[in-house]
Amino acid sequence: MTSPRDYLTTLWSGDRRNHWHPLLLILFLASFFYGLAIGARNLLFRIGLLESRSLSCPVISIGNLTVGGTGKTPIVMHLAAMLKEMGRHPAILSRGYGGTTKAPVNVVSTVDHVLSSPEEGGDEPYLMAMSLKNVPVLTGRSRFLTGSYAYEQLGADTILLDDGFQHRQLTRNLNIALLKADAPFGNGFLIPRGPLRETQRALNRADAVILTGADPRDTRVQEQIRHLHRSWPNLPVLTASYQPKELVRNSAEIFPIAFIKGKKVFAFCGIANPASFRKSLEDAGAEIASLLTFPDHHRYTETDCRLIHEAARQVSAQMVIATEKDGVKLTRHPAFFREVFLLRIGMAVDPEETLKQLIEASLGT
Numbered sequence: 001m002t003s004p005r006d007y008l009t010t011l012w013s014g015d016r017r018n019h020w021h022p023l024l025l026i027l028f029l030a031s032f033f034y035g036l037a038i039g040a041r042n043l044l045f046r047i048g049l050l051e052s053r054s055l056s057c058p059v060i061s062i063g064n065l066t067v068g069g070t071g072k073t074p075i076v077m078h079l080a081a082m083l084k085e086m087g088r089h090p091a092i093l094s095r096g097y098g099g100t101t102k103a104p105v106n107v108v109s110t111v112d113h114v115l116s117s118p119e120e121g122g123d124e125p126y127l128m129a130m131s132l133k134n135v136p137v138l139t140g141r142s143r144f145l146t147g148s149y150a151y152e153q154l155g156a157d158t159i160l161l162d163d164g165f166q167h168r169q170l171t172r173n174l175n176i177a178l179l180k181a182d183a184p185f186g187n188g189f190l191i192p193r194g195p196l197r198e199t200q201r202a203l204n205r206a207d208a209v210i211l212t213g214a215d216p217r218d219t220r221v222q223e224q225i226r227h228l229h230r231s232w233p234n235l236p237v238l239t240a241s242y243q244p245k246e247l248v249r250n251s252a253e254i255f256p257i258a259f260i261k262g263k264k265v266f267a268f269c270g271i272a273n274p275a276s277f278r279k280s281l282e283d284a285g286a287e288i289a290s291l292l293t294f295p296d297h298h299r300y301t302e303t304d305c306r307l308i309h310e311a312a313r314q315v316s317a318q319m320v321i322a323t324e325k326d327g328v329k330l331t332r333h334p335a336f337f338r339e340v341f342l343l344r345i346g347m348a349v350d351p352e353e354t355l356k357q358l359i360e361a362s363l364g365t
Contacts, residue, residue, distance in 0.1 A: 082359060086365075165197075214241055244283060250337065
């Protein structure tokens with residue numbers, strides 16, 4: 001029997017085999033009312049009945065139109081590194097999805113110390129805090145409140161909004177929308193009938209679009225770029241590809257990415273876009289014996305760890321490998337965690353110079 005998750009995945013992929021399933025009526029109705037609510041909210045912002053508040057420093061927002069899997073976290077980290085190279089002092093603001101801390105301002109990390117656990121701050125904020133030890137990461141419901149704290153108390157002079165495209169309560173100097181190169185608008189339907197958070201018209205608010213998971217030489221990607229240019233002729237369109245950087249084991253052991261080449265690996269992940277993980281491993285030269293997928297943000301149990309260990313043994317894998325994001329959730333199982341290699345991913349943006357120019361313009365430099 002097909003699980004609800006698998007069924008929604010089939011619908012969101014655009015597969016029409018179950019197009020007339022009775023559940024579709026419910027999903028269509030829910031999408032209709034969701035669309036009315038989003039449209040009404042955007043209208044209130046447009047006519048000024050809802051207002052955005054401004055911080056005392058530049059704000060750069062990175063977000064998307066669809067649910068999950070567009071590479072927001074590596075793009076945010078890429079931008080943070082760029083800002084540091086420019087001599088800026090950025091701070092990252094996140095909603096802190098999955099974190100248990102409900103304080104108005106939760107400082108996951110300062111420039112010197114990581115202060116929260118992944119359970120308290122959320123998986124992605126903790127991962128960014130560990131990877132960017134000199135960039136403060138904060139979570140909280142109000143981005144104005146957390147941004148003000150970062151500016152006044154932590155010395156931030158530039159704010160990065162993680163997943164901020166729909167967070168219109170805060171004025172931004174640069175609004176970047178991320179789209180998956182292979183399916184920029186999903187199946188064209190709003191949640192829950194499809195993965196769209198807003199309709200395509202929302203790109204009118206964007207200052208730039210980045211197609212993620214893209215090979216700019218791919219003819220399909222080139223067609224997507226042409227479509228975006230036809231519909232939004234003044235909107236800069238960039239591409240970004242996932243770049244395997246290195247392997248990490250037990251938090252401290254670092255291996256060059258070439259270490260994986262030619263090795264038979266058992267891979268597993270709990271992310272929104274497992275296909276990107278597979279492609280990264282293949283690009284690095286790994287022989288994938290098996291790839292086991294779990295739901296996005298999956299919390300691994302001891303039973304899961306035993307299952308993975310046994311499955312890897314059965315295929316005679318030389319390595320067990322997961323994403324760095326999965327590693328955050330494996331730390332509560334230290335014995336298993338020590339066995340697993342984690343793939344650290346970066347982003348290569350093309351053209352990089354255009355992105356730098358957009359950032360400099362937003363900073364007034």
